Amino acid sequence: MINAPGPCVLFATPGMISGGFSLEVFKQWAVSENNLVTLPGYCVAGTIGHKLMSDKRAKVDLDAKTRIDVRCQVHQLAFSPHTDSKGIMDLVNFLTPKHVILVHGEKHKMASLKEKIHSEFGIQCYDPANNETICISSTHSVNAEASDTFIRSCLSPNFTFQKCSSADACNSTTIGKSLMPMVQVEDERVSEGVFVVERGKKPKIVHKDELLLMLEEQKHDTMSGTF
Numbered sequence: 001m002i003n004a005p006g007p008c009v010l011f012a013t014p015g016m017i018s019g020g021f022s023l024e025v026f027k028q029w030a031v032s033e034n035n036l037v038t039l040p041g042y043c044v045a046g047t048i049g050h051k052l053m054s055d056k057r058a059k060v061d062l063d064a065k066t067r068i069d070v071r072c073q074v075h076q077l078a079f080s081p082h083t084d085s086k087g088i089m090d091l092v093n094f095l096t097p098k099h100v101i102l103v104h105g106e107k108h109k110m111a112s113l114k115e116k117i118h119s120e121f122g123i124q125c126y127d128p129a130n131n132e133t134i135c136i137s138s139t140h141s142v143n144a145e146a147s148d149t150f151i152r153s154c155l156s157p158n159f160t161f162q163k164c165s166s167a168d169a170c171n172s173t174t175i176g177k178s179l180m181p182m183v184q185v186e187d188e189r190v191s192e193g194v195f196v197v198e199r200g201k202k203p204k205i206v207h208k209d210e211l212l213l214m215l216e217e218q219k220h221d222t223m224s225g226t227f
Contacts, residue, residue: 002028015040017048027068030060035072043076085113092117099136100125144195144203153207154191 002010002025012022016039026048029035043049051060052074061067083091092100100117102110102125110127117125126134193205196214206214 016043016050017052018044023048023062027062030068030070030072033071033073037072037074039074039076041077085109085116088113089116089120092121092123096121097123099123101134102127142203144205146193147204147206147210149207149210150191150193150205153193 010025012020012025014020014022017023017026017037026037030037037052039049039053043053048060048062052070053076058070059067060070100123102114105113107127114125114127117123128134192208194208194211195203195205196211197203
């Protein structure tokens with residue numbers, strides 16, 4: 001069908017031409033000047049879509065063994081399923097939170113938005129990297145029970161060992177005429193739990209492995225009578 005004569009409009013995924021049907025069509029249509037490829041929005045670095053928009057080259061390497069001539073027209077639409085910075089600023093202004101954490105976006109744009117939120121609203125804003133942990137202090141406290149499994153996980157040590165630098169002579173042990181570097185032991189114990197609030201019950205912290213069992217429990221209302 002893609003080689004059928006006559007004009008047509010084709011919507012194919014993925015939109016970044018990173019593989020799949022859109023890539024197969026691009027291989028056949030890119031060589032013709034009569035064709036137009038429209039890219040909707042942002043394209044991740046390394047994809048064919050990103051290569052087409054960042055460098056107007058006549059040839060594109062699809063992989064280590066495949067290179068094609070790009071003669072078709074290429075156009076990018078300013079489309080995104082996410083809100084823009086103005087929408088985020090309006091939301092922050094409406095909610096007036098004490099802290100804002102940016103978790104999704106391009107690094108340099110997130111850094112710019114972070115500074116904008118802090119300067120305009122005076123709100124502490126964070127843009128953590130992947131797998132980075134952010135600790136936010138709170139003045140609120142909640143009394144909650146804890147399951148036995150969660151408590152046992154808190155008792156599991158997580159020791160890390162660090163050698164003192166050669167400059168820390170005061171923390172070294174002298175043996176004969178030589179300095180023996182000491183080892184510092186730190187317990188970076190962190191427990192992960194799930195805070196569960198059920199109607200009519202006291203809040204409880206459970207281990208993450210217990211949550212699935214709790215969700216699978218089915219509650220039934222028991223009725224008795226003569227039918």
